[in-house]
Amino acid sequence: MGRFVAFHCRACGERTPPEPAPRFACPGCGFEALDVELDLAAIRRTVTPALIGARRDPSLWRYRELLPVAMPRDDEGPLRQVGGTPLYSSPRASARIGGARVHIKDDGRLPTGSLKDRASAVVAMRARELGVDCILAASTGNAGVAIAAMAQAAGMRAIVLVPAAAPPAKIAQLMLFGARLLLVRGTYDDAFRLSREASRELGLYCRNTGYNPFTVEGKKTVSFEICEQLTQQAARADSDPSRAELSAPDAPPSKWLAPDRVYVSVGDGNIIVGVAKGFADLLALGFIERMPRLFGVQSAGSAAIANAWRQGSEHIERVSSNTLADSISADMPSDGLRALRAVRDSGGDYLVVSDSAILSAIVELARDATVFAEPAAATAYAGLLHHAQESAIPPSEDVVVLVTGTGLKDVAAATRAVAAAPTTIDPSMSALRQALS
Ligand SMILES: Cc1ncc(COP(=O)(O)O)c(C=O)c1O
Numbered sequence: 001m002g003r004f005v006a007f008h009c010r011a012c013g014e015r016t017p018p019e020p021a022p023r024f025a026c027p028g029c030g031f032e033a034l035d036v037e038l039d040l041a042a043i044r045r046t047v048t049p050a051l052i053g054a055r056r057d058p059s060l061w062r063y064r065e066l067l068p069v070a071m072p073r074d075d076e077g078p079l080r081q082v083g084g085t086p087l088y089s090s091p092r093a094s095a096r097i098g099g100a101r102v103h104i105k106d107d108g109r110l111p112t113g114s115l116k117d118r119a120s121a122v123v124a125m126r127a128r129e130l131g132v133d134c135i136l137a138a139s140t141g142n143a144g145v146a147i148a149a150m151a152q153a154a155g156m157r158a159i160v161l162v163p164a165a166a167p168p169a170k171i172a173q174l175m176l177f178g179a180r181l182l183l184v185r186g187t188y189d190d191a192f193r194l195s196r197e198a199s200r201e202l203g204l205y206c207r208n209t210g211y212n213p214f215t216v217e218g219k220k221t222v223s224f225e226i227c228e229q230l231t232q233q234a235a236r237a238d239s240d241p242s243r244a245e246l247s248a249p250d251a252p253p254s255k256w257l258a259p260d261r262v263y264v265s266v267g268d269g270n271i272i273v274g275v276a277k278g279f280a281d282l283l284a285l286g287f288i289e290r291m292p293r294l295f296g297v298q299s300a301g302s303a304a305i306a307n308a309w310r311q312g313s314e315h316i317e318r319v320s321s322n323t324l325a326d327s328i329s330a331d332m333p334s335d336g337l338r339a340l341r342a343v344r345d346s347g348g349d350y351l352v353v354s355d356s357a358i359l360s361a362i363v364e365l366a367r368d369a370t371v372f373a374e375p376a377a378a379t380a381y382a383g384l385l386h387h388a389q390e391s392a393i394p395p396s397e398d399v400v401v402l403v404t405g406t407g408l409k410d411v412a413a414a415t416r417a418v419a420a421a422p423t424t425i426d427p428s429m430s431a432l433r434q435a436l437s
């Protein structure tokens with residue numbers, strides 16, 4: 001792709017040309033979470049919010065010029081269906097946090113039920129360009145499911161390594177989507193280490209989070225959607241005088257609105273890096289005028305990045321993770337450095353919440369926004385509620401909470417969260433009356 005100009009290493013600054021071969025590490029220093037650099041100045045000359053706004057395609061491919069890979073064909077099913085998830089306003093959530101407008105971005109609605117579809121669709125297209133026919137991934141579950149589905153749609157094979165203790169729904173999805181599934185007796189970190197070794201020794205193309213540079217390029221599209229959708233919503237709410245600068249709903253706006261804050265659940269740190277890259281791209285293109293503040297939320301049982309943040313250090317110490325939020329359980333996060341810098345550069349913060357706060361947030365999100373989240377996805381909402389108790393959130397702000405995976409991924413956790421058991425009755429009116437009395 002002409003617009004993809006270099007791999008960039010944030011650790012040492014080196015730029016590497018985008019050769020048509022897999023690249024995972026910086027040739028200068030060995031750092032393993034490279035950025036994909038696009039020629040944003042050239043893109044800025046031809047792509048406008050109006051051009052994108054006029055497109056009917058709701059998927060992430062509506063932003064095709066801002067992506068480093070070619071678009072899949074129309075008939076490639078889920079590869080073409082990733083993106084376009086709803087952004088709900090939640091007046092109940094707003095009331096709960098003191099008045100700021102709360103918007104829930106529900107990526108549990110993607111084809112395999114998690115935000116990882118965005119990354120996997122883009123990685124699958126990169127793999128096609130490289131002529132690869134098999135993709136390897138280690139995952140807590142969701143990324144593996146997503147690459148299994150996207151590889152299958154692209155006519156490729158996938159080999160997926162997940163911890164043997166992954167939730168049964170994720171394992172079932174992996175079996176259904178045709179992956180060669182290997183359940184590893186060990187943690188996610190064990191599976192990650194093994195997959196990197198296998199990638200090197202067996203010459204397999206690896207999708208791993210914080211390792212394959214293209215995951216961020218897919219994940220950043222969630223930020224494009226947030227800004228475009230906020231703008232559409234504000235244009236519809238034309239009675240709000242604070243939004244008077246926006247154009248009428250029938251004229252595509254020449255700028256997009258950015259939220260004030262975004263809350264993101266963090267394990268390896270790759271999603272928040274992608275979210276930051278999305279806003280940074282839009283800023284560089286002149287589509288938005290300011291960067292939102294990013295708030296990374298970790299579980300107290302897996303808080304390696306937040307620990308480093310508290311110490312003001314870029315050195316991340318391994319932890320021994322123990323949290324029910326399996327998707328954000330990472331002993332040694334693979335994208336920690338970039339995740340720390342993404343939050344720092346945005347003027348945000350890292351927050352830590354307990355497993356019991358995560359379980360409560362599953363219930364609160366269901367009640368406040370009618371969204372069913374898996375534990376790792378409800379963590380962002382737990383962070384917002386915790387934050388609102390600690391420090392006032394100005395009522396004038398637009399706050400986005402990213403829901404990264406559906407609750408159907410982990411029904412056992414949801415059952416724990418609701419605590420109360422349902423009532424069972426005989427099929428008679430008297431039994432029903434008695435139960436309701
Ligand atoms: C549902 C869900 N939320 C959050 C995350 C955290 O993303 P990251 O590990 O990139 O920080 C994941 C990653 O697996 C996930 O599946």
Ligand SMILES: [Zn+2]
Pocket residue numbers: 009010011012013014026027028029030031
């Ligand atoms: Zn380097």
